Amino acid sequence: MDTKILTRNLHVPDLQEIGVYESLGGYRALARALKELSPDEIIETVKKSGLRGRGGAGFPTGLKWGFVPKNSGRPVYLCVNSDESEPGTFKDRLILEQDPHQLIEGTILSAYALGCRLAFLYIRGEYVRPAEIVERAIAQARDRGYLGKNILGSGFDLDIVVHRGAGAYICGEETALLESLEGRRGHPRLKPPFPASVGLYGSPTVINNVETLANIPHIVNNGADWYASIGVPGNAGTRLFGVSGHVVRRGVYELPMGTPLRELLVDHCGGVRPGRRLKAIVPGGSSTPVLTADQVDVRLDFDSIARAGSMLGSAGVIVMDDSTCMVKAALRISRFYAEESCGQCTQCREGTEWLHRILHRIEGGRGRQGDLELLLDLCANMKGRTICPLSDAAAMPIESYVQKFHAEFDAHIREQRCVIRDAPPVAT
Ligand SMILES: Cc1cc2nc3c(=O)[nH]c(=O)nc-3n(C[C@H](O)[C@H](O)[C@H](O)COP(=O)(O)O)c2cc1C
Structure with missing residues (x-):
């Protein structure tokens, strides 16, 4: 089974162009969903798929969507968390820069499921190039009728606003992100109330990570059972691992959830630098507890890493060899x-x-x-x-x-x- 989902087309030249994305089957999930699926059916599919949030905490995505009150009389907002500020993390950047339409299609599908007519893409200020690429892709999607009024004749309206942050790590935290979007300092809010009931401008709001939303078109296209069959029980799908530090080949690797850490480091990254010994591994961004070399056989999924005393977090894997103090x-x-x-x-x-x-x-x-x-x-x-x-x-x-x-x-x-x-x- 080909386990590449999000990165399978990255070798295709000019993938940022909407025509290229469409020629590979892009926006087909959206066209079908708007015709054949109700918003609730999409939420059920995402719930059944077992998708868990890729921003850090691994919260089940469908369950989160289910918390949004129906017919509250207030608008519903969707925020795409593109802040990617945890040190050691650079996987969302890959999607933003190289396959932005995958994210935009996922955002439109998610907004349709949530009854949202205005979505925000909050992107860290340092991501100048990714922001330009995404803005251009959104304009292309608008020109093709995938955004705007009466999308593909369905009666569904949506627009996406790109908002650039000013470079504060805390603005990746979902409630600080909302404060920042509202024009204030990124100071986190007390929870409850949770954003699903009182979020942006006091309205029900869902905040999801880039990688989370990029999975949605594939789940809609191929079904919940297909997605749930990848990975390990309770940890469906693949994960984008951003590996940095003392390995031979650093980079972003897409592997099924539950892949052993050793396989990632040795088979994919070529092991530690010649003449050096593995000393420590940070599995999920700099805020996650460090693992020691003798824990290298742990499996890379939320639950296995938690049992090993750390967190999968943002899957930013930082490798340290024996030269590290x-x-x-x-x-x-x-x-x-x-x-x-x-x-x-x-x-x-x-x-x-x-x-x-x-x-x-x-x-x-x-x-x-x-x-x-x-x-x-x-x-x-x-x-x-x-x-x-x-x-x-x-x-x-x-x-x-x-x-x-x-x-x-x-x-x-x-x-x-x-x-x-x-x-x-x-x-x-
Ligand atoms: C201090 C802090 C920084 C965070 N930074 C990010 C970030 O840069 N990107 C992100 O997607 N989530 C970040 N999160 C997690 C978000 O608060 C939120 O849980 C996430 O965006 C939800 O999306 P998901 O359910 O798709 O994972 C951060 C959390 C904390 C506490």
């Missing part, structure tokens, strides 16, 4: 979250800053006895207590680095220097 890696991550905390919650605003400060002194050879206990205590106080999970996202990796590489952190403090940087490479 884990103190320095933790320091770099802590700096990012300290800079990106929105500052609303004390635990996050102060905690991220303290983590960074303590790691900075350990890395600089000025660590103190008790610093590791202090770091772990801080992490424990940062989790589960804030408006949004950025505080958890900052604490979880640091906690895992300190716990799993305790001896290395301890040696940095005892010897007041980096014990890794000067070590000779070990042949594999």
